[in-house]
Amino acid sequence: MERTSSISVIGAGVAGLASAIELSGRGFAVEILDRAARLGEGACSWMAGGMLAPWCERATTDEIVAQRGEPSLDWWRRHFPGTVSNGSLVVAPARDAADLTRFAARTERHEWLDADQIAALEPDLSGRFRRALFFRDEAHLDPRAALAALAAELAARHVPIRFGTEVDGLADQKGMIVDCRGLAARDVLPDLRGVRGEMIVVRTRDISLSRPVRLLHPRIPLYIVPRGDGRFMIGATMVESEERRAVTVRSAVELLNAAYTLHPAFGEAEIVELGADLRPAFPDNLPQVRRRGRVLHANGLYRHGFLLAPWLAREVADVVSAETGNADIPERRRA
Numbered sequence: 001m002e003r004t005s006s007i008s009v010i011g012a013g014v015a016g017l018a019s020a021i022e023l024s025g026r027g028f029a030v031e032i033l034d035r036a037a038r039l040g041e042g043a044c045s046w047m048a049g050g051m052l053a054p055w056c057e058r059a060t061t062d063e064i065v066a067q068r069g070e071p072s073l074d075w076w077r078r079h080f081p082g083t084v085s086n087g088s089l090v091v092a093p094a095r096d097a098a099d100l101t102r103f104a105a106r107t108e109r110h111e112w113l114d115a116d117q118i119a120a121l122e123p124d125l126s127g128r129f130r131r132a133l134f135f136r137d138e139a140h141l142d143p144r145a146a147l148a149a150l151a152a153e154l155a156a157r158h159v160p161i162r163f164g165t166e167v168d169g170l171a172d173q174k175g176m177i178v179d180c181r182g183l184a185a186r187d188v189l190p191d192l193r194g195v196r197g198e199m200i201v202v203r204t205r206d207i208s209l210s211r212p213v214r215l216l217h218p219r220i221p222l223y224i225v226p227r228g229d230g231r232f233m234i235g236a237t238m239v240e241s242e243e244r245r246a247v248t249v250r251s252a253v254e255l256l257n258a259a260y261t262l263h264p265a266f267g268e269a270e271i272v273e274l275g276a277d278l279r280p281a282f283p284d285n286l287p288q289v290r291r292r293g294r295v296l297h298a299n300g301l302y303r304h305g306f307l308l309a310p311w312l313a314r315e316v317a318d319v320v321s322a323e324t325g326n327a328d329i330p331e332r333r334r335a
């Protein structure tokens with residue numbers, strides 16, 4: 001049954017697409033407006049690694065991230081069949097072995113693997129690491145394919161995505177508005193900041209991996225996510241900077257060194273893409289849904305865009321459902 005309320009979602013990044021999925025699933029008439037010419041263009045979501053790793057993230061984040069993120073794994077399996085549920089692996093160079101023990105102490109839902117077990121899981125890493133942590137329940141996806149799958153699901157539900165539509169004044173829009181503009185929403189969310197992230201995509205046929213591998217590193221936690229077809233995403237830097245410039249030499253060296261440390265075969269890989277963007281983050285690095293009149297701001301996904309977008313989208317849909325049922329809506333909801 002379609003409800004009469006019409007809702008405009010501004011932004012076709014992962015926050016906007018997931019919100020539109022949840023809203024249309026609850027029977028609301030939804031449209032998405034995005035200023036870009038096509039899906040992903042100019043969206044931070046296009047640059048993401050696509051790790052769905054709530055328990056690994058516990059090493060550096062509040063436990064609420066794991067609590068909110070855990071149901072996302074099923075959400076993505078339902079909406080994107082390309083979600084790969086092979087777990088994730090954490091390794092450290094021999095000189096940083098103590099870091100692995102510290103990582104284990106700060107995280108949960110992992111098991112220790114010895115060299116033989118690592119080789120059984122990832123044959124191409126055979127003989128390279130003595131120990132690893134295996135997070136069996138984690139998953140990963142190709143963010144670009146996942147965004148396309150959400151857009152296709154919305155098209156099948158007759159939810160239009162109007163690309164090339166720049167929204168200047170939210171107040172000019174009719175009906176309820178869900179503002180999912182990412183960092184561009186800073187005009188109305190002054191405490192939103194950008195956290196710079198850089199990544200590199202390489203291609204090689206000389207190594208294959210079945211799951212993301214994190215390499216503990218004294219300065220940057222680095223990971224390599226297999227994207228299929230010989231492609232690997234190496235990411236990601238975390239820099240408290242809002243500079244919108246291309247990947248720096250220093251970051252490229254760090255990222256490529258990590259790949260080389262993981263396996264020397266990456267030394268012969270082709271560099272296919274270098275990318276940088278700014279993650280939208282609130283001061284506590286947790287996403288929030290804020291309501292101001294008829295506008296809901298859904299933002300602050302930080303480094304957990306794909307992990308926490310399903311949670312954020314459900315919050316949006318809960319607030320809109322409560323609104324249309326005239327329930328008492330809190331002015332501000334937070335993760």
Ligand SMILES: Cc1cc2nc3c(=O)[nH]c(=O)nc-3n(C[C@H](O)[C@H](O)[C@H](O)COP(=O)(O)OP(=O)(O)OC[C@H]3O[C@@H](n4cnc5c(N)ncnc54)[C@H](O)[C@@H]3O)c2cc1C
Binds near residue numbers: 012185
């Ligand atoms: C290098 C890197 C690696 C990352 N790795 C991961 C990871 O492994 N896992 C993970 O979960 N997250 C990861 N992230 C974080 C994730 O990418 C972000 O949290 C997420 O993409 C934010 O999504 P969003 O929908 O809020 O914003 P965006 O994806 O930026 O979407 C905003 C959309 O709004 C549109 N828009 C903006 N202004 C207007 C306007 N005025 N009118 C109309 N449309 C407008 C834009 O065109 C855009 O499409 C990573 C980020 C980076 C940079």
